[in-house]
Amino acid sequence: MTDYLLSTYRIFFISAICGFWMGHLQAQSDPSGTKRVTDTYIIKGATIIPEPGTLLQDQQILFENGMIKAIGKNLSVPSNAQEIKADSLFVYPGLIELANKTGVSKPTIPDRPEDFNPSSPPPLFAGIHPYESVLDHYDPNFSHNAEWRKLGITISHKIPMGEGFLPGQTALVVYGNPEYPNRVKDKTSLYARFHTVSGLYPSTSMGVMAKLRELMENSRLLEEHQNLFASASGIRRPERDKVLEAFIPVMRGEIPFLFEVGSELDIHKILRLQEELDFKLILTGIEEGESSIPAIQKAGVGVVLNINLPEDPSEKDDWQDGEEEEINQLQSRVMVAYQARLALASKFEEAGIPFAFSTKHLSKDRFHKNLRLLVENGLSQEGALSALTVNPAKMYGIEKIAGSIAEGKMANMIVTTDSLFSEKMKIKYVIADGYLFEYKTDDDTDDHTEETWEYETSTGAGKSTGTIKLYTDDGKTKGHITYDDPHGTGKKTAKLQKLKKNTDRMSFEFNVLAGDKNLEIKVDGTISGSTFKGTMQIMDLKSVTFVARIIESPKK
Amino acid sequence: MRHSLLPLIISLWVLVPALVLANEPPQKGSVIIRNGNLLTITNGVLENTDLWIENGVIKRIGKELNVPSDIPSVDANGKYVMPGIIDAHSHIALESVNEATSPITAEVQMADVVNPFDVSIYRALAGGVTISHAMHGSANAIGGQNVTLKHRYGSKSPSELFMKEAPRTIKFALGENPTRVHGRGKNLQPKSRMGVEAVIRNGFEEAKQYAKKWETFKSGKETGQSPPSFNLRLETLRDVLEGKIIIHCHSYRADEIYMLIELCKEYGIDKIVFSHVNEGFKVAPELAKYTMGASVFSDWWAYKFEVYYSTAYNAAILVRNGVLTSVNSDSGEVIRHLYHEAGKSQKYGDLSNEEALSLITINPAIQLGIDQWVGSLEEGKHGDIAIFNQHPLSIYAIPEMTFIEGVKYFDRSEDEADQRLKVDPTEKVETVYLHQETHNCMRDVDFFFTNFGRNLFEHKH
Known part of the structure; x- marks a missing residue:
């Protein structure tokens, strides 16, 4: 529910003039037109920032088959290398972003049996499926991945989806060629949160805490049982338990718990559990709680800050400039809270706690703006870059292959026209897993292309189909829907009203003129991967199933 | 440009209660409450009596107690002091x-x-x-x-x-x-x-x-x-x-x-x-x-x-x-x-x-x-007390100060309109x-x- 309420931070979909292969490089003999001529490239004349705090000028970078082969001034260039001219351009390590659900869908939950007991539901129904790997529910081809890549993100930490508090295990993927699964590292952490399935045990965060204590102790006992069974005779065989077995690596300290925290109180709750049970922990989605920094530092846990920031309250419509002291007092406190939010990352930096960023609830057009806001509010540029490169790489143990530009590492880089945190900065190339993506850098780049969904519904009068087009206008998501004209003459178009959309939910309303009647129609449902499933409510008369699929955003 | 309001906001902020700005308050404090009517609960009413809390604990109850000069003093003359x-x-x-x-x-x-x-x-x-x-x-x-x-x-x-x-x-x-x-x-x-x-x-x-x-x-x-x-x-x-x-x-x-x-x-x-x-x-x-x-x-x-x-x-x-x-x-x-x-x-x-x-x-x-x-005012118990202007069972009684283990957490004379500890940056009201x-x-x-x-x-x- 929280996710849905937070839909005010709408996800905006910006132009997808990205994700294309370098057409002119394609081999003529390749009938499918997808094979590259070469996988060897050389970047020439670049200023490179191989890692935060280091700057080298007039450099060449040779990469081949997804790996960085050499960095230097006068490299010997293989004859099959494609040259990338980067004079006056900057090359940064590809950005790493943690905790993202783009392209991830929920595992299927079966229908509840007739004798279903909500006080003791089978784990799957209560959202307890920690054995699920996000990679089994991830579509690398999902169009939005390309849009994140366009922002410079090359490695993304995918978190599993589900209805409850233990949706599964996370994995790191690279935004390379979407025809491949693109795994960088699997089972990087066990993901948990306080979100529960309404009406089923456990439903509150205190219930979740109790259940976690019990699950972890039982996984320890299961391992004890397994060891006993392996070493002694006369012991009953240990029963298979997928849930408890998924916890064993956490109890052994082999993988961390990745815990989503919605509030400062969540931070305290999970630190309390960590103190009791001693496991490796990474807190993700932190967006408040400067006063919890000492406790976080003492516990030595990993930190992932949410890069989504609230709107400047003084830019809102209800902000009043005036003489009235009470209003000023209230507003000043809101403003101080807002500024504390902007300064939070710098407070973690001051405390010497390394952190990474998550893009939870972030609309893509805010990514670089928010980075700049954090830098304007006390975070050092080096700190911001570390949070997007070396820190997340270390947090998940991939620092040998990612997080900086060095020989032998994955060819994940971004080529920019200016310093990464400059307002004028444009991204010219993104190299992910050795694949090259080029973007327009001229100023007239339009930033409001849409996303198109094809829907199908059945109103009783037969099947009805149409499209939903969504676009960003003036920072807001807007849209239109086409539908079969009730008078039987082709398609009509209506404006979407009360449109709400985030990564896993969408709802809107529209009006259909039928005869002299104005039918009010409401659509509400969930998004899982590229599918939308929900219901369409026609006045109070009828409720029918409404299914839609996203169509690839148009590529250049 | 709406940000021009900012200096004003910051200056106003200084006026917001010290409690909100202060670091975590200490858990134990020392204070001497002078000349109050002590409603001890377990030992009757002690009129015009001092109550000395030292490092969170009631150290002494008695008349005209000698205490170190650095201990803050509260004049409870004519007031009623009861256990929290x-x-x-x-x-x-x-x-x-x-x-x-x-x-x-x-x-x-x-x-x-x-x-x-x-x-x-x-x-x-x-x-x-x-x-x-x-x-x-x-x-x-x-x-x-x-x-x-x-x-x-x-x-x-x-x-x-x-x-x-x-x-x-x-x-x-x-x-x-x-x-x-x-x-x-x-x-x-x-x-x-x-x-x-x-x-x-x-x-x-x-x-x-x-x-x-x-x-x-x-x-x-x-x-x-x-x-x-x-x-x-x-x-x-x-x-x-x-x-x-x-x-x-x-x-x-x-x-x-x-x-x-x-x-x-x-x-x-x-x-x-x-x-x-x-x-x-x-x-x-x-x-x-x-x-x-x-x-x-x-x-x-x-x-x-x-x-x-x-x-x-x-x-x-x-x-x-x-x-x-x-x-x-x-x-x-x-x-x-x-x-x-x-x-x-x-x-x-x-x-x-x-x-x-x-x-x-x-x-x-x-x-x-x-x-x-x-639960009572006794030497050796926690210094948790409430001070009322009149007998607390009077309908006219008003609580004036509340202490927990010698630390003052409420003082009616310092009460502010906005005592929230935490403010949501996304909601004005x-x-x-x-x-x-x-x-x-x-x-x-x-x-x-x-x-x-x-x-x-x-x-x-």
Whole structure:
């Protein structure tokens, strides 16, 4: 529910003039037109920032088959290398972003049996499926991945989806060629949160805490049982338990718990559990709680800050400039809270706690703006870059292959026209897993292309189909829907009203003129991967199933 | 450009209360309260007497005490100093109240969901209340484990509010709430008062079997044993059976109270306090003999069928029959004037000043198992005090200052319009509900009611 309420931070979909292969490089003999001529490239004349705090000028970078082969001034260039001219351009390590659900869908939950007991539901129904790997529910081809890549993100930490508090295990993927699964590292952490399935045990965060204590102790006992069974005779065989077995690596300290925290109180709750049970922990989605920094530092846990920031309250419509002291007092406190939010990352930096960023609830057009806001509010540029490169790489143990530009590492880089945190900065190339993506850098780049969904519904009068087009206008998501004209003459178009959309939910309303009647129609449902499933409510008369699929955003 | 307002905002901010800006306040302090009328509760009234708190503990009570010059002094001449008020049944400072999904949820802990930012804590301090018993709600026959809080408002870490000395307590609930939530709401046991008894009895029996299973395994007497599974719910109930946890049971009717007394006798449990107990006057001798007493409302009833047979004389009748009795709030509003609630026992039942004040000090302290530290003004006890301008049982009395372990958390002369600790950067004015619907026994359980049920049972306890 929280996710849905937070839909005010709408996800905006910006132009997808990205994700294309370098057409002119394609081999003529390749009938499918997808094979590259070469996988060897050389970047020439670049200023490179191989890692935060280091700057080298007039450099060449040779990469081949997804790996960085050499960095230097006068490299010997293989004859099959494609040259990338980067004079006056900057090359940064590809950005790493943690905790993202783009392209991830929920595992299927079966229908509840007739004798279903909500006080003791089978784990799957209560959202307890920690054995699920996000990679089994991830579509690398999902169009939005390309849009994140366009922002410079090359490695993304995918978190599993589900209805409850233990949706599964996370994995790191690279935004390379979407025809491949693109795994960088699997089972990087066990993901948990306080979100529960309404009406089923456990439903509150205190219930979740109790259940976690019990699950972890039982996984320890299961391992004890397994060891006993392996070493002694006369012991009953240990029963298979997928849930408890998924916890064993956490109890052994082999993988961390990745815990989503919605509030400062969540931070305290999970630190309390960590103190009791001693496991490796990474807190993700932190967006408040400067006063919890000492406790976080003492516990030595990993930190992932949410890069989504609230709107400047003084830019809102209800902000009043005036003489009235009470209003000023209230507003000043809101403003101080807002500024504390902007300064939070710098407070973690001051405390010497390394952190990474998550893009939870972030609309893509805010990514670089928010980075700049954090830098304007006390975070050092080096700190911001570390949070997007070396820190997340270390947090998940991939620092040998990612997080900086060095020989032998994955060819994940971004080529920019200016310093990464400059307002004028444009991204010219993104190299992910050795694949090259080029973007327009001229100023007239339009930033409001849409996303198109094809829907199908059945109103009783037969099947009805149409499209939903969504676009960003003036920072807001807007849209239109086409539908079969009730008078039987082709398609009509209506404006979407009360449109709400985030990564896993969408709802809107529209009006259909039928005869002299104005039918009010409401659509509400969930998004899982590229599918939308929900219901369409026609006045109070009828409720029918409404299914839609996203169509690839148009590529250049 | 709207940002031009910023310097003004920042300058205004400086005026916002120091409490909000200060770092975490120290947990223990020293202070000398001069020349107050001390309502000690356990040792009568001491007029024009000094009370010296040193490092959180009452060091000396006496006339014209010599104290080190660096200790701050409060002039209480003509004022009344009483032990900090204790609320034995409350739901303030909690993120959630009911894990209403199962008839027994002994495994959940309110300590996991303490919310130190709740402004109700400050309001309670403004009513002289220093300790509240933050309880699980009454949706389940056996609810979760409660936590006893010291109202250290300003602390941002939940655990800094915990009264570490307090023993464990657990919530039980009888009657309409558990039968409605589980029986009517979900078609599960319990559907009747008989069912409530059966649920509790089954829980106890399962806990006994569970304890035995673990004992056998740990003793190593039987070979080929593998570890039994761990069950936090039954672990807790085993501790209840072993007397390690005090039961605080939501109850109204005499029959159900008598049932649980008999059930506890059968299982050898004597650590039980009954809450609300509107028909307690009918079973007063039994409550006196077999329990740790009753925690009642002063004059609150008729909000649902099982609460009709009630009387404002309940507290006095219970006290006169030797029942250890306290008056509680169960409300973020009533907690601000528990001294009035205690005073009502004088209007209805002629309790003495000391008896009336005991209802909100030493008696709830005993029921929470914390009377060796708090509940009266005695040397060696915690320096938890409330200072009133007049006798607290006077209807004109106003609480002026509240201290916890020698640290001042409320001072009427420094009270600001906005005492919030935490402000949401996305909402200029936070939603305020005129209808008081938080901080009560049935919070978080709305989900299970149909509209019919909600209309029929519009009540909060």
